[in-house]
Amino acid sequence: MSTNERILPKGVSETDFDAALDRFRETLGAEQVLIDSDRLAPYSKIMMAGDRDDYIPSAAVLPTSTEEVQAIVRVCNEYRIPIWTISTGKNLGYGSAAPGETGQVILDLHRMNRILDVDPDVCTALLEPGVTYQQLYDYIKENDLKLWLDPPAPSAIAGPVGNTLDRGVGYTPYGEHFMFQCGMEVVLANGEVVRTGMGGIENSSSWQVFKWGYGPYIDGLFTQSNYGIVTKMGLWLMPEPPAYRPFLIQYQNPEDIEEIVEVLRPLRIAQIIPNAVVIVHTLWDAGTHVTRKEYYDGSDSIPREAIERIKADEGIGEWNVYAALYGTPEQIEVNWKIVEQAFGASGKAKIMYGEEAEKRGGGFSYRSALMKGDMNLQEFGLYNWRGGGGSMWFAPVSQAKGSETKDQTELAQRILGKYGFDYVAEYIVGWRDMHHVIDLLYNREDPEETQRAHDCFAELIDEFAKRGYGLYRTNTEFMEQVAGTFGEPLREVHRTLKRALDPNGILSPGKSGIRL
Amino acid sequence: MHNTTIAPCRRFSSLGCTTLAMIGALMLPTAAAAEPEEREPAEVYRQICSHCHASEYAVGPATITMAVPEAGREAWAEHIRGVVRNGRAAMPAFREAKISDAELDALAEALARGDFAESAEEE
Numbered sequence: 001m002s003t004n005e006r007i008l009p010k011g012v013s014e015t016d017f018d019a020a021l022d023r024f025r026e027t028l029g030a031e032q033v034l035i036d037s038d039r040l041a042p043y044s045k046i047m048m049a050g051d052r053d054d055y056i057p058s059a060a061v062l063p064t065s066t067e068e069v070q071a072i073v074r075v076c077n078e079y080r081i082p083i084w085t086i087s088t089g090k091n092l093g094y095g096s097a098a099p100g101e102t103g104q105v106i107l108d109l110h111r112m113n114r115i116l117d118v119d120p121d122v123c124t125a126l127l128e129p130g131v132t133y134q135q136l137y138d139y140i141k142e143n144d145l146k147l148w149l150d151p152p153a154p155s156a157i158a159g160p161v162g163n164t165l166d167r168g169v170g171y172t173p174y175g176e177h178f179m180f181q182c183g184m185e186v187v188l189a190n191g192e193v194v195r196t197g198m199g200g201i202e203n204s205s206s207w208q209v210f211k212w213g214y215g216p217y218i219d220g221l222f223t224q225s226n227y228g229i230v231t232k233m234g235l236w237l238m239p240e241p242p243a244y245r246p247f248l249i250q251y252q253n254p255e256d257i258e259e260i261v262e263v264l265r266p267l268r269i270a271q272i273i274p275n276a277v278v279i280v281h282t283l284w285d286a287g288t289h290v291t292r293k294e295y296y297d298g299s300d301s302i303p304r305e306a307i308e309r310i311k312a313d314e315g316i317g318e319w320n321v322y323a324a325l326y327g328t329p330e331q332i333e334v335n336w337k338i339v340e341q342a343f344g345a346s347g348k349a350k351i352m353y354g355e356e357a358e359k360r361g362g363g364f365s366y367r368s369a370l371m372k373g374d375m376n377l378q379e380f381g382l383y384n385w386r387g388g389g390g391s392m393w394f395a396p397v398s399q400a401k402g403s404e405t406k407d408q409t410e411l412a413q414r415i416l417g418k419y420g421f422d423y424v425a426e427y428i429v430g431w432r433d434m435h436h437v438i439d440l441l442y443n444r445e446d447p448e449e450t451q452r453a454h455d456c457f458a459e460l461i462d463e464f465a466k467r468g469y470g471l472y473r474t475n476t477e478f479m480e481q482v483a484g485t486f487g488e489p490l491r492e493v494h495r496t497l498k499r500a501l502d503p504n505g506i507l508s509p510g511k512s513g514i515r516l
Numbered sequence: 517m518h519n520t521t522i523a524p525c526r527r528f529s530s531l532g533c534t535t536l537a538m539i540g541a542l543m544l545p546t547a548a549a550a551e552p553e554e555r556e557p558a559e560v561y562r563q564i565c566s567h568c569h570a571s572e573y574a575v576g577p578a579t580i581t582m583a584v585p586e587a588g589r590e591a592w593a594e595h596i597r598g599v600v601r602n603g604r605a606a607m608p609a610f611r612e613a614k615i616s617d618a619e620l621d622a623l624a625e626a627l628a629r630g631d632f633a634e635s636a637e638e639e
Contacts, residue, residue, distance in 0.1 A: 042611035045603040110613035134563050156567045377567040381575045383606030
């Protein structure tokens with residue numbers, strides 16, 4: 001598709017599109033309505049294995065207030081213009097800032113970036129969607145507040161609202177982001193504004209402290225969905241604890257993953273270890289700072305022998321557990337003894353903290369920062385592992401049981417190996433669940449390899465689903481397929497809600513496989 | 517507070533911005549607020565680029581901070597603008613909602629001058 005060719009939204013005439021653009025310009029000012037291909041170029045950079053031509057926006061609009069979003073939505077309803085909403089647009093391995101399909105108009109909320117309220121007493125914040133973690137972090141530091149954030153790996157350049165709405169996770173005790181969300185303001189497809197939870201009460205003081213409000217709880221409807229546009233979101237922030245001890249536990253054998261999970265689960269459920277722990281495989285731990293070609297030059301998946309050399313040279317384990325303790329120094333001492341005893345029982349684990357852990361290879365320093373909510377993008381070193389800018393996060397959920405971990409790891413390694421890719425993975429341990437996060441890294445500049453990555457990802461989805469494992473999140477290229485794995489009755493409920501809340505289907509068509 | 521930005525101020529005068537902030541304050545308990553305008557190149561570099569390009573992280577090449585001889589600065593700045601807007605391989609694309617055109621121009625020039633070069637002699 002030539003960039004000179006004008007791309008119209010599906011089913012919209014040129015006359016109607018021009019009329020809609022004029023109305024957008026009246027509302028926002030001409031400069032906030034982008035139609036030139038140069039200005040739209042940043043919206044079509046993708047890392048997933050799809051064709052870039054399938055992800056070209058026809059325009060982008062940049063509102064700065066809820067009222068402007070309402071006005072945009074009303075115009076879209078009139079002219080049947082589909083819009084794809086993004087906030088900071090840094091959902092890199094899941095679709096970036098690109099629209100769900102070519103011809104959609106990007107509703108870019110990044111300039112709605114006010115920090116509306118931070119309350120250091122009840123530890124809450126109220127934010128607009130364009131606020132980045134870095135911006136909120138700077139605000140907290142400049143005002144000397146004793147509050148911690150919970151950024152995901154893209155930290156600084158991503159934001160709490162978008163990440164929470166996509167149900168992303170972080171690494172502190174507040175790692176399950178949607179659990180720590182409280183109150184939303186949402187622009188509905190008909191242009192009306194609804195405030196969820198306690199927000200409907202005029203002058204409510206409890207909007208950011210009580211999630212449930214009155215009647216059915218609806219906040220979840222606006223996550224991973226296309227039922228409304230969230231223009232304000234409340235979240236809970238963690239008070240800075242008096243003491244913090246990040247630690248590292250290394251195991252050397254592939255099968256040790258079973259023991260790790262069995263030891264970890266009771267400690268997590270009882271909150272002895274309160275944070276979102278990660279169990280990181282060798283290639284991920286090395287991949288943040290080592291490139292593949294230093295150890296192996298073949299185009300097939302990296303052999304066992306090379307993995308063993310990486311472990312020896314870099315001082316990292318087959319499995320590397322990063323976790324932390326929080327509280328008073330006394331609490332930490334007590335919990336540390338429990339951790340040492342539990343992991344020390346079999347004699348297989350190397351348990352470290354402080355200087356000893358820092359001296360080991362791997363990611364102790366950046367992991368320690370992430371587990372206390374500090375910003376860094378060290379994890380993006382993974383994008384240099386194979387090079388070429390291709391990345392898709394394959395993230396099936398498992399329960400925190402060793403048997404499932406062993407089964408999922410073997411299955412993933414077999415399918416990745418079949419297509420010549422590496423198992424670059426970690427498990428993020430929730431409360432009773434785990435996100436098995438695999439970064440399918442490939443060279444996007446090579447069309448053959450890109451096609452292979454596409455086929456591999458599709459097979460991973462299907463083969464995992466056959467064994468009862470579903471994804472918690474996926475990129476726009478595969479949303480339809482993943483929605484299919486969850487069954488038709490659920491899809492029909494999603495479609496029914498879509499018809500009721502957005503009868504013209506103007507909001508992010510195709511998000512999570514949901515259309516009219 | 518200088519990192520807390522209010523977008524409308526990009527389009528309104530500073531007087532208009534204050535007025536908007538006051539209206540906002542009436543509608544909601546507002547802790548943060550005012551002050552948008554263009555960020556200095558060093559601030560943009562700190563908030564965005566440094567997380568990958570600082571040598572301590574080595575995620576993106578640290579060489580982007582090296583000074584370029586005067587004759588080549590314009591071309592280098594143009595190259596930087598192109599990579600920032602379009603991305604390249606693992607480098608994400610940054611749209612104008614994240615780094616404005618004016619901020620990017622100033623950033624590209626500062627990088628070409630070597631304003632953020634890490635000096636080996638200092639270490």
